[in-house]
Amino acid sequence: MPSFDPVQTNFSAGEVSPTVLGNFELEKYKQGSQRLDNFICKAQGGVERRGGFKYVAEVKDSAKTTILQEFRYKNEFFYILEFGDLYxxxxxxxxQIISGTPVEVATPYAHTEVTDLRFAQDEDSLYIVHINHPPMQLTRTSDTVWSLEYFKGTFAYDYEWIGRSASQANAWMGICWSPKLNLFVAVSEGGTNRVMTSPDGITWTNRTAAAAVGWA
Structure with a gap:
């Protein structure tokens, strides 16, 4: 029995569902395929090979967990960030970006924590959060200059944080306490965000009376 192999030049329907395979009268049937491996369907009808992989460099320590994170700035600068054990x-x-040696920034994240990191990017800054650490902000200055610091939170742009040693002159409006981090943050009623934080590891003393405490 003779066989017939039609020429198909349109794959804009992509891979079709098995329930469509017998419906040859449908237009999608004529524009689809049962299976396409390593190809990308184009809206214009054709297909092209998917991009391949290239070995660039080995991670710093292959024995420890490492993740990759995209960093894109103004659709002009594209980076891949390698998050490993504390770097x-x-x-x-x-x-790989190298300036004598591979460009590297120290982080507080152990290799057992990197898979739990969450990211959000705004312009040239990448905000990083993890349940075990305060939020961090990674900032790009150039290809070889990156900095990581604790994210200071929401406050007026370019606001300068002033260290304080006493709270008597402040009318504090609210206090938040983190039992996990042993920290508290108190906010005043002033026009700016005057914030006082306790030293790390402060010890809280239980009280049985509130008469002598002027709570706001």
């Missing part, structure tokens, strides 16, 4: 390394243009 970040950087890649761009299919190569």
């Amino acid at each position: 970040i390394r950087f890649y761009t243009s299919r190569a």
